[in-house]
Amino acid sequence: MWEYSEKVKEHFYQPRNVGVLEGANGVGDVGSISCGDALRLSIKVNPDSEIIENASFQTFGCGSAIASSSALTEIIKGMTVEDALKVTNQDIADYLDGLPPEKMHCSVMGREALQAAVANYRGVEWKDDHEEGALVCKCFAVDAVMIEETIRVNGLRSVQDVTNYTKAGGGCCACHEGIEEILVKVLAEQGIAFDPEAAAKAAEPEPLPIAASAKAAKAPLTLVQRIRRIEAVIESIRPNLRMDGGDAELVDVDGNTVYVKMTGACSGCSMAAMTIGGSQQRLMEDLGEFIKVIPADKMPAAREPRTAAAAGAYGGFGARRIPPTF
Amino acid sequence: MSDIYLDNNATTACDPKVVEAMLPYFLEQFGNPSSIHSFGSGVGRAVSKARKQVQELLGAEHDSEIIFTSCGTESDNTAILSALKCFPNRKEIITTTVEHPAILALCAQLEKEGYTIHRLKVDGKGRLDLEEYRKVLTPEVAIVSVMWANNETGTLFPVEEMAEMAHAVGVQFHTDAVQAVGKVPIDLKSTKIDMLSVSGHKLHAPKGIGVLYLRRGVRFRPLLRGGHQERGRRAGTENAASVVGLGKACELALEHIEFENVQVKALRDRLEQGILSQVPHCFVTGDPVNRLPNTANIAFEYIEGEAILMLLNKKGIAASSGSACTSGSLEPSHVMRAMDIPYTAAHGTIRFSLSRYNTQAEIDRVIEAVPPIVAQLRKLSPYWGEDGPVAAPEKAFAPVYA
Numbered sequence: 001m002w003e004y005s006e007k008v009k010e011h012f013y014q015p016r017n018v019g020v021l022e023g024a025n026g027v028g029d030v031g032s033i034s035c036g037d038a039l040r041l042s043i044k045v046n047p048d049s050e051i052i053e054n055a056s057f058q059t060f061g062c063g064s065a066i067a068s069s070s071a072l073t074e075i076i077k078g079m080t081v082e083d084a085l086k087v088t089n090q091d092i093a094d095y096l097d098g099l100p101p102e103k104m105h106c107s108v109m110g111r112e113a114l115q116a117a118v119a120n121y122r123g124v125e126w127k128d129d130h131e132e133g134a135l136v137c138k139c140f141a142v143d144a145v146m147i148e149e150t151i152r153v154n155g156l157r158s159v160q161d162v163t164n165y166t167k168a169g170g171g172c173c174a175c176h177e178g179i180e181e182i183l184v185k186v187l188a189e190q191g192i193a194f195d196p197e198a199a200a201k202a203a204e205p206e207p208l209p210i211a212a213s214a215k216a217a218k219a220p221l222t223l224v225q226r227i228r229r230i231e232a233v234i235e236s237i238r239p240n241l242r243m244d245g246g247d248a249e250l251v252d253v254d255g256n257t258v259y260v261k262m263t264g265a266c267s268g269c270s271m272a273a274m275t276i277g278g279s280q281q282r283l284m285e286d287l288g289e290f291i292k293v294i295p296a297d298k299m300p301a302a303r304e305p306r307t308a309a310a311a312g313a314y315g316g317f318g319a320r321r322i323p324p325t326f
Numbered sequence: 327m328s329d330i331y332l333d334n335n336a337t338t339a340c341d342p343k344v345v346e347a348m349l350p351y352f353l354e355q356f357g358n359p360s361s362i363h364s365f366g367s368g369v370g371r372a373v374s375k376a377r378k379q380v381q382e383l384l385g386a387e388h389d390s391e392i393i394f395t396s397c398g399t400e401s402d403n404t405a406i407l408s409a410l411k412c413f414p415n416r417k418e419i420i421t422t423t424v425e426h427p428a429i430l431a432l433c434a435q436l437e438k439e440g441y442t443i444h445r446l447k448v449d450g451k452g453r454l455d456l457e458e459y460r461k462v463l464t465p466e467v468a469i470v471s472v473m474w475a476n477n478e479t480g481t482l483f484p485v486e487e488m489a490e491m492a493h494a495v496g497v498q499f500h501t502d503a504v505q506a507v508g509k510v511p512i513d514l515k516s517t518k519i520d521m522l523s524v525s526g527h528k529l530h531a532p533k534g535i536g537v538l539y540l541r542r543g544v545r546f547r548p549l550l551r552g553g554h555q556e557r558g559r560r561a562g563t564e565n566a567a568s569v570v571g572l573g574k575a576c577e578l579a580l581e582h583i584e585f586e587n588v589q590v591k592a593l594r595d596r597l598e599q600g601i602l603s604q605v606p607h608c609f610v611t612g613d614p615v616n617r618l619p620n621t622a623n624i625a626f627e628y629i630e631g632e633a634i635l636m637l638l639n640k641k642g643i644a645a646s647s648g649s650a651c652t653s654g655s656l657e658p659s660h661v662m663r664a665m666d667i668p669y670t671a672a673h674g675t676i677r678f679s680l681s682r683y684n685t686q687a688e689i690d691r692v693i694e695a696v697p698p699i700v701a702q703l704r705k706l707s708p709y710w711g712e713d714g715p716v717a718a719p720e721k722a723f724a725p726v727y728a
């Protein structure tokens with residue numbers, strides 16, 4: 001079964017605001033019966049203040065669909081219509097302390113139901129502009145439609161390109177076969193044959209400024225050179241982390257073990273472990289030796305510099321960014 | 327009150343007698359069965375005994391027809407890929423739309439590589455049309471692979487008859503009998519089945535052990551090459567403890583096969599009747615008169631399966647669902663789709679699969695628990711009114727499709 005947060009379970013077992021709403025003046029029906037989720041959201045808006053005075057839902061759906069619907073009604077009650085429209089699916093997911101990536105579409109459905117209900121209240125027709133495909137990359141919750149469109153729009157050629165544009169494939173890499181299949185299909189439409197060899201070549205990451213010299217220099221590095229190089233690699237991945245609201249900082253080096261302090265938007269997020277793996281990979285490639293990256297808060301107490309003690313929770317590496325179409 | 331396990335088609339508990347039989351092969355008898363010394367020779371004998379126990383349950387003519395593998399999936403893959411190697415000029419495969427992914431995903435891949443896959447359709451009760459089969463069964467076909475029993479509905483396919491038909495045109499016949507072995511009597515020597523897959527963890531043996539039955543004289547190419555184990559047909563040092571466990575499990579399954587078909591079946595029927603008589607708008611999927619004795623698959627209309635499972639789980643009842651949400655895909659079970667079960671019901675299918683360990687008291691607790699859960703979820707459903715589906719449900723609630 002899915003790993004649901006306590007909050008999701010609570011809203012599933014005791015959903016708030018269930019049923020038909022007396023005096024509703026905005027109703028939105030959205031969903032997809034083929035994927036097993038459908039939602040009717042009813043709102044009662046005060047026409048003078050534009051405040052949503054009450055909201056209720058009916059859902060045909062799984063645990064997280066019911067919990068998302070319940071959360072949505074709680075969030076929007078008391079808001080003005082204007083403010084309610086600013087609620088994102090991420091807000092719904094956050095309210096529930098997160099949803100598994102496969103279930104993010106449940107929160108998307110909530111947001112769409114809200115748009116539909118508001119459109120209905122305003123007497124305009126709501127058109128769904130978002131299309132959802134099968135989930136391809138579980139690490140970053142990216143679906144097939146999103147990948148296809150990004151390939152088309154940006155003329156992408158390789159898995160690495162797709163990762164750079166959508167993040168799909170940037171984690172455990174298990175989805176690379178799926179991404180290649182989409183590349184084959186989309187490129188075929190344009191009369192291009194997908195070439196994994198060429199793609200791999202183009203996909204080679206830009207060498208780090210220091211990497212070129214690293215490969216040339218056979219002489220063993222001095223301690224200082226080695227630490228500088230490690231620092232440079234960590235520096236080079238920071239911009240990406242910052243994009244996700246995270247950050248990393250080199251704390252200490254002990255033989256093959258590199259201690260890194262991580263901070264960021266989603267501490268304790270499951271992505272942290274993966275990003276550690278990623279930076280470890282980069283370090284190993286660059287230094288050409290085995291390197292183990294350990295979060296600074298796992299550092300043996302004796303080594304811990306005084307400043308690190310106050311560092312607090314780590315884990316901000318890959319805050320899960322939801323693709324824009326979601 | 328302890329929890330109630332009704333998910334035996336997913337996997338089963340190891341029988342304590344199986345565990346007991348296995349234990350010595352971790353600690354004392356840890357030798358390599360191929361070795362000459364005393365650490366190994368006892369293991370070799372234990373593996374031979376297990377082979378005979380499996381042979382007996384399957385009714386195979388020779389014990390050398392039993393090849394131990396790592397799981398049902400490996401057996402399935404080995405069978406199909408072997409046939410393709412043996413008959414490189416035959417580019418067609420016959421299977422069904424309702425096979426396990428161990429077959430379907432492999433066939434989908436082979437299709438991309440240029441093979442033609444004939445997927446036999448099923449009717450609303452999950453039954454095959456043998457006329458359709460006859461039409462595509464030509465000497466162009468490398469292998470037919472049809473499951474003995476369906477894992478979701480329990481529906482049985484006429485594999486013995488289909489094997490005869492394949493044999494008549496000189497086409498190899500494989501059956502994925504992972505769900506059937508131990509639940510229905512099998513006597514391979516009196517059939518024309520060439521290959522058959524078994525998985526240990528569906529019959530109270532451990533996970534990670536399987537069997538490929540290979541009829542003597544049937545052309546074969548191994549999937550794994552290496553050592554001489556399994557007469558060179560499946561290289562790799564034997565998983566001795568698990569092999570011994572599977573042997574014991576087969577012996578126990580043979581002892582209990584009548585129990586399975588009388589007592590377990592009676593419990594299943596009691597469960598089904600108990601639920602159907604209390605819950606409106608639900609129905610049994612598959613072919614009720616021709617199915618495994620332990621499986622009941624019930625579609626609860628207008629509600630979603632994962633939500634049902636979560637509430638069952640809260641009451642200590644374990645079952646499974648064909649809903650999209652439990653699989654992580656966006657589509658409900660391919661088996662329900664193949665039977666043309668409407669979406670509003672397909673998402674609400676729950677599979678209860680029993681074993682010889684279930685008791686009547688447990689079944690009665692489930693019969694009591696299900697109706698309020700269904701009612702509770704229907705209260706949330708936009709397709710449901712006061713105490714019945716809203717008039718013309720598909721029209722009354724027609725969401726904008728995403």
Ligand SMILES: Cc1ncc(COP(=O)(O)O)c(C=O)c1O
Nearest residue numbers: 397398399426428477502504525
């Ligand atoms: C019909 C069928 N075939 C094959 C398998 C796969 O067996 P295993 O898990 O041993 O690979 C299963 C189990 O889920 C099954 O039900």
Ligand code: FES
Nearest residue numbers: 137138139171172
């Ligand atoms: S699933 Fe895409 S990187 Fe892990």
